[in-house]
Amino acid sequence: MPGSPDSTAEPPGRWAAEELVEHRRGKLHPAVARTREAVRGVLSELPPGTTVLVACSGGTDSLALAAATAFEAPKLKLRAGAVIVDHGLQADSAQTAEIAAGQCRSLGLDPVQVRAVEVGSEGGPEGAARVARYDALRDAADEFGADFVLLAHTRDDQAETVLLGLARGSGARSLAGMAAVAGLLRRPFLELPRATTAAACVASGLRPWHDPHNDDPQFTRVRVRHEVLPVLEGALGPGVVEALARTAGLLRADADALDMLAAEVAETAVRRTDGEVHCDVGTLESQPDAVRTRVLRQAALEAGCRATDLTAGHVAAVDALVTGWRGQRWIDLPQGIRAARRGGFIVLGPDVTG
Template sequence: MEELVERRRGKLHPAIARAREAVRATLAELPHGTTVLVACSGGTDSLALAAVTAFEAPKLGLRAGAVVVDHGLQPDSAHIAATAAEQCRTLGLEPVLVRAVEVGSDGGPEAAARAARYDALRDAADELAADVVLLAHTRDDQAETVLLGLGRGSGARSLAGMAPAVGLLRRPFLEVPRATTAAACIASGLRPWHDPHNDDPQYTRVRVRHEVLPVLEEALGPGVVEALARTAGLLRADADALDLLAADVAETALSRAESEVRAEVGVLTDEPAAIRTRVLRQAALEAGCRATDLTAGHIASVEALVTDWRGQRWIDLPQGVRAIRKGGFIILGPDVTG
């Protein structure tokens, strides 16, 4: 492999070096003996992550394995998953699990596949007593996520993109360009699988990748992807701070009784909109709304029950949840209008 040739020359390919540095920074925070799993599809980004993790984890006293999720969305998906799993084993990852999932339809094909994949990853982590699952999202993925949130008219939390760490999930490549992972695969002699869905314009993310971002680069100059990813980081810090403040208010403003969640109007009225809407969103989620279906428009309508009360009727929310104002409270639940 080219990496071995370069090592003999005393030089490591810059793309491999950058990928290793990113993964090393993530793994260095973990206690000795931690089990780490790489979510690997066999594609360029995840295969590069698998190779780098297999190299770095043992040096830090960590156990590194992999999980390959077969979404069953293509006729040869089982073969693709088996090939990815064998590549992971060849790299030195062990254990390597293949998990077949059924992809539903809630939220559209992309959201449904993502939900099924994350469920499978969490189940695999439980089975293997793994503390961390590494995901291969790159800086380019982050930029696309920001643009998707912007197109939906989402708030700061959505525009903050993907977090580097949430629960057992870690994303060490969020500041690494996609071109770097591709170069790392080439330099290492790896042969990634190319998912045809990544070129299918029926998917919104694909259109953003191949149509929107190139236009922005042409109009605004190079560096748009980096700027969008940097913006996500800045907004995430702001959103985290506001979430903490909103959590404190929610402790006072929200109460729960069986299937209902109540938000006290008197507490919310004097709060800034950024805090009030976060509390109401939390109330809607606790009442049964799914985060993927709950939009900023829904929350604005519920907020109007606090700030622009004119005796309006209830607000319909996802998953059959309704919000209505009664006796100084916004009441949210599946049967609050009776």
């Protein structure tokens, strides 16, 4: 399509010599070049001999990531494999996972492993599947001695995540979306549109699997993708996805700075004893709201609350024990955790009473 990101005459960015030759001969599709460039930008920072794993479902984005990684890793003397997580949520999930594994092997990735998981119910279907998936990826990284796991989230995924965070009212950290680097995880495609990964698969002759869950409106993310974003684009004009992703980047920088300040305060204001987390009221009440609430949120997480279930409303209720104390009893938090004010401290734990 004229004017689309994948039809430019000379793609921008850094080019490996052989890619530039291929492109000028008309052999290398711009979308393939962009996926390789994005992966190269991440892998080039790693020392030779590093092992990386691609989290691959066989879908468009992760298959494009697997292909780009398989191309780039050997040139950088890296070992690259793949992990396919079988959530067991569909009748043919095991077969689908094996097909994805076969595609990864055909690309040259090694080791390639399918890991079956049991998805619980806590946190809703999407949250429970995510928890099971990330646990499986960490276990696979430990087994194979992998230093990093590559995830195929795109700019479109980032925009959806920002909207979901906005709907939950979970604050700047939630609106900051997904991080390009988060411990074990790396997301090379966060600045690429989904259209680029789709075009890369077509140009490379890859046949992605289409997850029927991606069209199921019972999932909140699906409704955001197919209903909310198109309405926003129609009302506000094109560029909404890019703007949301850009906003996430800006908020992430702000949130990181505030988190650093909160961590410094927590060093003196928070202590952990006998399965409980104690936060000193005297220290916290003199802090700005943005710092104080971050300390309290982190304390709730350390006490046992799950990040996906802990809302801004929960944190505000705990904060009221510091700033609006009127003899309230405890505050009920997710995962059976309570927060109460006791003897000049906010105490968080499973059996806390005021």
